[in-house]
Amino acid sequence: MNIGKNALMVLEKRYLTKDENGNNIETVEELFRRVAAAVAGADGLFCPDADTASVEKRFYDLMTNLDFLPNSPTLMNAGRPLGQLSACFVLPVGDSMEEIFEAVKQAALIHKSGGGTGFSFSRLRAAGSTVRSTGGVASGPVSFMRVFNMATEAVKQGGTRRGANMGILRVDHPDIREFITCKTNNADITNFNISVGITEAFMRAVESGTSYPLIDPKTKSVVREESAPEIFRMIVENAWRNGEPGIIFLDRLNRDNIVPGQGEIESTNPCGEQPLLPYESCNLGSINLVNMLKEDENGNYTVDYGKLKETVELAVHFLDNVIEINKYPIEKIEEVTKLTRKIGLGVMGFSDMLLYLGIPYDSQQAVSLGESLMQFITESARAKSAELAGPRGPFPLFGESIYAGKTEPLRNGTVTTIAPTGTISIIAGCSSGIEPIFAYAFVRNVMDNTELPEVNPVLEEILRKRGLYSGELMRKIADQGSLADIQELPEDIRRVFVCSHDISPESHIRMQAAFQKYTDNAVSKTVNFRHDAAVEEVSKTYLLAYRLGCKGVTIYRDGSRDSQVLNIGKVN
Numbered sequence: 099m100n101i102g103k104n105a106l107m108v109l110e111k112r113y114l115t116k117d118e119n120g121n122n123i124e125t126v127e128e129l130f131r132r133v134a135a136a137v138a139g140a141d142g143l144f145c146p147d148a149d150t151a152s153v154e155k156r157f158y159d160l161m162t163n164l165d166f167l168p169n170s171p172t173l174m175n176a177g178r179p180l181g182q183l184s185a186c187f188v189l190p191v192g193d194s195m196e197e198i199f200e201a202v203k204q205a206a207l208i209h210k211s212g213g214g215t216g217f218s219f220s221r222l223r224a225a226g227s228t229v230r231s232t233g234g235v236a237s238g239p240v241s242f243m244r245v246f247n248m249a250t251e252a253v254k255q256g257g258t259r260r261g262a263n264m265g266i267l268r269v270d271h272p273d274i275r276e277f278i279t280c281k282t283n284n285a286d287i288t289n290f291n292i293s294v295g296i297t298e299a300f301m302r303a304v305e306s307g308t309s310y311p312l313i314d315p316k317t318k319s320v321v322r323e324e325s326a327p328e329i330f331r332m333i334v335e336n337a338w339r340n341g342e343p344g345i346i347f348l349d350r351l352n353r354d355n356i357v358p359g360q361g362e363i364e365s366t367n368p369c370g371e372q373p374l375l376p377y378e379s380c381n382l383g384s385i386n387l388v389n390m391l392k393e394d395e396n397g398n399y400t401v402d403y404g405k406l407k408e409t410v411e412l413a414v415h416f417l418d419n420v421i422e423i424n425k426y427p428i429e430k431i432e433e434v435t436k437l438t439r440k441i442g443l444g445v446m447g448f449s450d451m452l453l454y455l456g457i458p459y460d461s462q463q464a465v466s467l468g469e470s471l472m473q474f475i476t477e478s479a480r481a482k483s484a485e486l487a488g489p490r491g492p493f494p495l496f497g498e499s500i501y502a503g504k505t506e507p508l509r510n511g512t513v514t515t516i517a518p519t520g521t522i523s524i525i526a527g528c529s530s531g532i533e534p535i536f537a538y539a540f541v542r543n544v545m546d547n548t549e550l551p552e553v554n555p556v557l558e559e560i561l562r563k564r565g566l567y568s569g570e571l572m573r574k575i576a577d578q579g580s581l582a583d584i585q586e587l588p589e590d591i592r593r594v595f596v597c598s599h600d601i602s603p604e605s606h607i608r609m610q611a612a613f614q615k616y617t618d619n620a621v622s623k624t625v626n627f628r629h630d631a632a633v634e635e636v637s638k639t640y641l642l643a644y645r646l647g648c649k650g651v652t653i654y655r656d657g658s659r660d661s662q663v664l665n666i667g668k669v670n
């Protein structure tokens with residue numbers, strides 16, 4: 099297997115099966131063999147005379163060629179006693195002590211098994227409202243979020259990573275101001291990402307500069323009015339300060355709810371890419387786009403659509419199998435998940451692909467490519483899902499879904515999601531998700547302060563090919579982060595090798611919107627701002643995302659938190 103140094107380090111530290119003394123008792127090849135065998139086993143459940151050995155070989159090759167990798171829990175747990183394979187869960191939080199602490203318990207079980215949880219706290223009564231049984235006063239959603247946060251702190255995910263949470267509050271909840279500012283201090287509620295659930299009514303009030311009503315979640319009566327521009331400004335200023343809160347557009351999530359009869363979508367998973375109904379879970383997997391290129395005899399690259407189609411089909415087969423062999427942490431989750439059988443196939447290495455194609459990330463050509471690639475992937479994935487529905491049957495709620503009578507029966511309620519691929523892109527040795535390259539040389543800060551120094555392999559390869567590579571040049575790139583001002587590099591290289599901070603927030607959003615257009619679920623994307631960006635720029639970005647049809651926005655202004663995962667210009 100062609101596995102890099104950093105990939106090996108991550109696998110050894112967290113993914114390979116260990117004995118009771120913490121020593122690795124499997125090799126990287128054995129890990130992929132274990133996963134391939136477990137996932138292929140599902141074919142035998144559907145059809146007793148299935149040739150599972152040949153399916154296993156295809157899954158093994160798919161992963162060891164690094165063409166596709168499933169989300170981390172599948173790599174860690176498939177074929178092992180825990181057997182919990184999904185990254186994404188959403189749990190309901192009801193407005194009673196029993197329901198709140200039931201959700202805390204369920205979240206702890208999910209975190210222990212390696213999954214991340216999302217919650218809407220919008221049903222909880224506002225701080226200060228009365229509690230009938232005791233005559234006391236309710237402490238409100240934010241105080242309960244702190245309880246979830248503490249519980250998460252105590253539970254390590256299967257001993258490997260700490261649980262991640264998404265906390266959402268509707269913009270019309272009476273405690274919205276407290277929620278928007280609950281992470282103003284970087285040390286608070288650290289195990290949560292938070293997002294304000296934005297409604298279209300609110301956005302219209304922002305645009306027309308009017309007020310909007312805050313609604314008591316219990317009585318549904320209007321508590322008071324707030325100025326929409328003022329609340330919007332507050333969200334933007336806080337996001338500018340340290341990246342939180344993000345926003346999600348609730349009406350849009352629900353317009354794409356494939357089974358509206360089952361209730362409303364009120365939350366996503368922790369990183370925002372997977373909207374789910376209460377108790378639904380979803381397993382993700384991503385195709386490495388770098389491996390979907392072909393090189394002609396002149397050294398020019400083009401997209402290999404034939405290979406991409408085959409890879410999509412095998413990946414859909416793989417992810418549908420995962421639903422079947424998954425050991426769900428809670429019975430109710432198994433029941434609800436199997437009603438819609440959602441899977442989330444996505445991509446990684448998109449930026450690296452652009453480098454080989456010689457297309458700058460911040461160009462119309464890149465946006466068009468993103469859109470057409472994702473259209474191709476979603477259409478191919480859906481066709482494969484329809485094919486699987488033949489022998490395996492459609493997802494049980496197909497008849498009441500938005501697809502009924504419009505498409506042929508489908509095995510899976512959704513097929514595509516763009517995940518962050520934070521760890522699996524390190525394993526595949528490519529750029530993460532659809533993100534631009536953060537810096538061409540940097541120190542990556544992962545897991546317990548381990549630092550991974552890196553020079554971008556595509557840059558190195560292309561500079562060597564053109565006889566431009568030198569140690570001195572690499573050091574210079576490491577110091578500056580960006581190539582934009584390195585005069586000794588030819589213009590075409592400086593134009594193509596753009597990094598996150600060379601790219602305007604508008605270009606970030608345009609790329610997110612291009613992928614969103616053909617993604618069933620949502621797109622994980624961080625819009626990077628320079629340290630000296632103005633609050634107004636963040637505001638403009640949020641409005642543009644709204645206009646372009648994104649389902650949410652996450653921003654990050656460089657240097658706005660004490661510790662960040664990626665740092666420019668800190669290579670040793």
Ligand code: UDP
Nearest residue numbers: 169170185213214369517518519520521522
């Ligand atoms: N996730 C989690 N804890 C983590 C990282 C991720 O629970 O430390 C979950 C979360 O739901 C996130 C999803 O996994 O949205 C996918 O994240 P990513 O693609 O980065 O995961 P990978 O498979 O690369 O580890």
